[in-house]
Amino acid sequence: MKNFFELYRYTFKYKLLAILTIVFNLLYVIFNLISFALFIPFLQLIFNPEQDVVIPSKPIYDGGFVDFFSYCTDYYNYFMESMVASDPKKALLFVCISVFVAFFLKNLSRYGAIWHQSQLRMATVRDVRNAMYSKILRLPLSYYTDERKGDLVSRVNNDVGQIEIGVIAILELVFREPIAILLHIALLIYWSPQLTLISFVLLPISALVISRIGKSLKRTAKQEMEEFGAMNSHLDETLGGVRIIKAFNAAKQVRGNFEKTNLRHQQFTTKTFRKRDLSSPLNETLGAAIMLCIAWFGGKMILDSSVGNVLTGEEFIGFIIVFSQLLRPIQGVASSIAYIQKSSISQDRINDILNSDEKIFEAENPQALDEIKTGVSLENVTFKYKDVDVIKDVSFEIPKGKKIALVGESGSGKSTLADLVARFYDIKSGEISYDGIPVDQLKTDDLRKHIGIVSQESILFNDTVANNIAFGMENPKREDVISAAKIANAHEFISQLDNGYDTNIGEQGNKLSGGQKQRVSIARAIFKNPSLLILDEATSALDTESEVLVQEALEHLLDGRTSLVIAHRLSTIRNADNIIVLSKGKIAETGTHDELMQLKGIYYKLSSMQGIND
Numbered sequence: 001m002k003n004f005f006e007l008y009r010y011t012f013k014y015k016l017l018a019i020l021t022i023v024f025n026l027l028y029v030i031f032n033l034i035s036f037a038l039f040i041p042f043l044q045l046i047f048n049p050e051q052d053v054v055i056p057s058k059p060i061y062d063g064g065f066v067d068f069f070s071y072c073t074d075y076y077n078y079f080m081e082s083m084v085a086s087d088p089k090k091a092l093l094f095v096c097i098s099v100f101v102a103f104f105l106k107n108l109s110r111y112g113a114i115w116h117q118s119q120l121r122m123a124t125v126r127d128v129r130n131a132m133y134s135k136i137l138r139l140p141l142s143y144y145t146d147e148r149k150g151d152l153v154s155r156v157n158n159d160v161g162q163i164e165i166g167v168i169a170i171l172e173l174v175f176r177e178p179i180a181i182l183l184h185i186a187l188l189i190y191w192s193p194q195l196t197l198i199s200f201v202l203l204p205i206s207a208l209v210i211s212r213i214g215k216s217l218k219r220t221a222k223q224e225m226e227e228f229g230a231m232n233s234h235l236d237e238t239l240g241g242v243r244i245i246k247a248f249n250a251a252k253q254v255r256g257n258f259e260k261t262n263l264r265h266q267q268f269t270t271k272t273f274r275k276r277d278l279s280s281p282l283n284e285t286l287g288a289a290i291m292l293c294i295a296w297f298g299g300k301m302i303l304d305s306s307v308g309n310v311l312t313g314e315e316f317i318g319f320i321i322v323f324s325q326l327l328r329p330i331q332g333v334a335s336s337i338a339y340i341q342k343s344s345i346s347q348d349r350i351n352d353i354l355n356s357d358e359k360i361f362e363a364e365n366p367q368a369l370d371e372i373k374t375g376v377s378l379e380n381v382t383f384k385y386k387d388v389d390v391i392k393d394v395s396f397e398i399p400k401g402k403k404i405a406l407v408g409e410s411g412s413g414k415s416t417l418a419d420l421v422a423r424f425y426d427i428k429s430g431e432i433s434y435d436g437i438p439v440d441q442l443k444t445d446d447l448r449k450h451i452g453i454v455s456q457e458s459i460l461f462n463d464t465v466a467n468n469i470a471f472g473m474e475n476p477k478r479e480d481v482i483s484a485a486k487i488a489n490a491h492e493f494i495s496q497l498d499n500g501y502d503t504n505i506g507e508q509g510n511k512l513s514g515g516q517k518q519r520v521s522i523a524r525a526i527f528k529n530p531s532l533l534i535l536d537e538a539t540s541a542l543d544t545e546s547e548v549l550v551q552e553a554l555e556h557l558l559d560g561r562t563s564l565v566i567a568h569r570l571s572t573i574r575n576a577d578n579i580i581v582l583s584k585g586k587i588a589e590t591g592t593h594d595e596l597m598q599l600k601g602i603y604y605k606l607s608s609m610q611g612i613n614d
Helices: 002-011 015-037 039-047 065-086 088-138 141-146 149-175 177-191 193-202 204-240 242-247 251-303 313-354 414-421 444-449 465-469 478-487 491-495 514-528 544-558 593-599 602-609
Strands: 375-385 388-399 403-408 429-434 451-455 532-536 562-566 578-583 586-591
Touching: 002 088, 002 149, 015 088, 015 149, 015 177, 015 313, 065 088, 088 149, 088 313, 149 177, 149 204, 149 313, 177 193, 177 313, 193 251, 193 313, 204 242, 204 251, 204 313, 251 313, 375 414, 375 562, 388 403, 388 414, 388 429, 388 562, 388 578, 388 586, 403 414, 403 602, 414 532, 414 562, 444 451, 451 514, 465 478, 465 514, 478 491, 478 514, 478 544, 491 514, 514 544, 532 544, 578 593, 578 602, 586 593, 586 602, 593 602
Parallel strands: 403 562, 403 578, 451 532, 532 562
Antiparallel strands: 375 388, 375 429, 578 586
């Protein structure tokens, strides 16, 4: 029920579109009913061509809604019988034209509903996708560690598509089909209360069947969507690792894994379609059985004069026609319930993202940070990931204008510390402060504005070189972009590209070499001109020639700038103002290069392994 109201809220966010859709749907229902009711005079003309027509007196309207309905019916009968008495062929032509006009208005109303409904459904999809994308950008990095990227893509695309179907089902389930059912029943009761009562006894059988199918469909739809997310994850991993797959001749293995997941998805999807589509033929079969029962009872009533029935043969055929149309909105209710059941599963998966704990929240009255005046301080910082201490009671300073280096074995917590300084995570205990202001009291956008990051993996986007360098900046000047590229030793190779700075570098910058990508990343940091620079093993993945160029660019970048450098190659941080050696999340040693070499501890051993003995 909660998901139903959420779908309802999505639907009526655009009230005008929703109301117009409802109005046109109601007109469709009314004209659909009129188009069949108008067949009664046609049947009377066909079945009783020689009947003596007695023209009734012209009806008089006395006021009131019920009297108005009766007045319209009596006046139409008066008009038709008058026309039949004067010219039956003319009356037949009038009936045919009337039925055609009713059908035309019915379909025109239906298209009017579809016209507004199409904009409503796509506007809803757009809004939900925008909300999910915005939420994804706000979620902490830890969220992406636990979730599969392919499954997130599936939720943004496939599950939101199900919401679109659910929105339409809501409009039809609440505002079209029930009204259609009521109007059909009202006309049936007007013609024959006895036959209508018989139909009421038989129809609940269909409702019971619909309920059982809906519950089963919801379970199967959830399994289908989970497998679709897993299949997307397999595909994403394959596209990202195709080079390794080919190198290790693992195509058969990964293909087998994908085919297994794809087979499970196909099986659950097939079950979903079968269960969803079962309701329509099953209801039609039950409807046919009910209609035959009504035909038997009605025929018996007409043939048995002792019953005292006032239902004519023409009205009885009209009753059968209208009752057959009553089954359509009932089947529509069944289909809408099935769609809403499936949309409900999608809504749950979407809400898993929208309701996820962001973990990093702005203070009620955050303080602005115009510049970093004194530096960054870490005091007794402890951080846990899934109840495991990753950082344990770490304290050190990053004074303004100084170069602080973090070294240690893999898994010692170097990158985690850098992420804490940039507030990608919030600490468990202790305090990180900028100019004495706790980081959780600062406006996050202000904080990030002063931080530049160059990571080991060059993260570039499928855009031009210029837009990658000026990433996140509005209306950048081309001369500033070129200046940043020159400082990063990137201008020369960029100029040799097909379109220079306007060359698209492909997904993840794959049109560039590793060294070129890293220099573009450095140019991006230079262009931002941050107060605090974080380098996360920025040269460890490069060849010697590229490393020389990148290292030269980094020296330009680091000159006189407050920086936190994570180093794998210790030769790159020998001139750091302070080197912090981490081991299992704790500070094991601290000092300059010379001081640490004299200690002959962990740093000395790491340096010796890399051939640094002085």
